[in-house]
Amino acid sequence: MKTLSIVVPCFNEEEAVFLFYEETKKILQKMKNGENEKSKIESFEFVFVDDGSSDKTLDALRQISNKDENVHYLSFSRNFGKEAALFAGLSKSDGEYVAVMDADLQDPPSLLPEMLFAIQNEGYDCAATRRVTRKNEPPVRSFFARRFYKIMGKLSNVPVVDGARDFRLMTKKFKDAVLSLSERNRFTKGIFPWVGFKTKWFDYENVERVAGKTKWSFWKLFLYSIDGIIGFSTKPLVFSAVVGVVSIFASLALILFIIIRRIIFGDPVQGWASLVCFITFFAGLQLTALGIVGLYISKIYTEVKQRPLYVIQEEK
Ligand code: UDP
Ligand code: MG
Numbered sequence: 338m339k340t341l342s343i344v345v346p347c348f349n350e351e352e353a354v355f356l357f358y359e360e361t362k363k364i365l366q367k368m369k370n371g372e373n374e375k376s377k378i379e380s381f382e383f384v385f386v387d388d389g390s391s392d393k394t395l396d397a398l399r400q401i402s403n404k405d406e407n408v409h410y411l412s413f414s415r416n417f418g419k420e421a422a423l424f425a426g427l428s429k430s431d432g433e434y435v436a437v438m439d440a441d442l443q444d445p446p447s448l449l450p451e452m453l454f455a456i457q458n459e460g461y462d463c464a465a466t467r468r469v470t471r472k473n474e475p476p477v478r479s480f481f482a483r484r485f486y487k488i489m490g491k492l493s494n495v496p497v498v499d500g501a502r503d504f505r506l507m508t509k510k511f512k513d514a515v516l517s518l519s520e521r522n523r524f525t526k527g528i529f530p531w532v533g534f535k536t537k538w539f540d541y542e543n544v545e546r547v548a549g550k551t552k553w554s555f556w557k558l559f560l561y562s563i564d565g566i567i568g569f570s571t572k573p574l575v576f577s578a579v580v581g582v583v584s585i586f587a588s589l590a591l592i593l594f595i596i597i598r599r600i601i602f603g604d605p606v607q608g609w610a611s612l613v614c615f616i617t618f619f620a621g622l623q624l625t626a627l628g629i630v631g632l633y634i635s636k637i638y639t640e641v642k643q644r645p646l647y648v649i650q651e652e653k
Pocket of ligand 1 (some may be wrong): 345346347348349350388416417418419422438439440441443546550551552553
């Protein structure tokens with residue numbers, strides 16, 4: 338029977354944040370009063386992280402925390418992204434158990450008791466959730482999301498689960514392990530499985546957000562997926578090296594072919610078209626390989642600068 342912290346990254350969630358607080362608090366109160374037969378806690382706290390919202394999210398957080406002493410918040414000086422918000426919230430949280438949840442109620446708080454039960458009674462260190470449907474999501478997005486998980490599964494050494502949400506409940510031990518990864522390029526979907534421990538998965542149907550709209554454009558998701566691949570796999574580098582070696586052999590074969598043709602048929606001037614094709618093809622190949630190397634170098638560059646993940650302007 339201990340404290341449960343709820344960490345919530347919020348970016349322009351002025352409407353959702355109240356609804357989230359009310360809804361989640363009901364569940365937590367029940368767990369605290371022992372009305373929930375599954376699991377019991379001694380106390381709970383909320384740690385909201387305002388990720389540089391431009392709407393009234395911060396006002397909403399101030400209001401909630403003035404009324405309720407169990408509510409703490411952090412406010413960033415600008416938008417630093419969900420990954421930074423998660424890191425800040427986890428660092429500030431104090432409970433023996435910590436849950437990370439989105440502010441839009443897409444992560445159903447009604448799952449919390451079962452998730453805590455798995456940790457308290459079944460020997461798990463983490464309870465994770467996975468959407469089993471993607472209904473109400475644009476089909477193009479679902480298609481590319483599926484492809485991403487396939488590619489990621491093949492490339493990286495950590496199992497990244499299709500449909501996995503960031504909604505997780507973990508022990509302090511698990512949280513400390515997550516925080517011990519101090520990298521700047523954070524990809525939580527890879528960090529959680531990377532730290533290991535026993536994780537129990539909970540499936541649920543996709544829920545629509547209660548208010549506001551998604552912060553992820555297709556392009557943002559695409560860049561995020563590249564971050565994930567670069568952060569958790571070096572196979573693209575191996576791949577470009579292999580392609581390089583294969584093309585050396587292909588060109589050797591071609592040289593042989595041309596020499597033999599020269600001996601048999603003489604040397605009429607021809608072949609400029611094929612020459613142009615080869616030049617453009619290999620220029621493309623070289624640029625691609627260079628681009629892949631460049632992506633890794635850019636990540637090294639941001640790592641070595643060791644800039645802080647976020648800047649706090651207000652805290653309570
Ligand atoms: N979020 C954030 N910073 C950002 C973008 C999003 O803190 O730069 C928060 C957002 O407020 C929400 C959560 O991350 O609580 C998930 O965002 P969203 O619901 O837009 O993503 P989706 O559920 O559509 O994947
Ligand atoms: Mg959402």
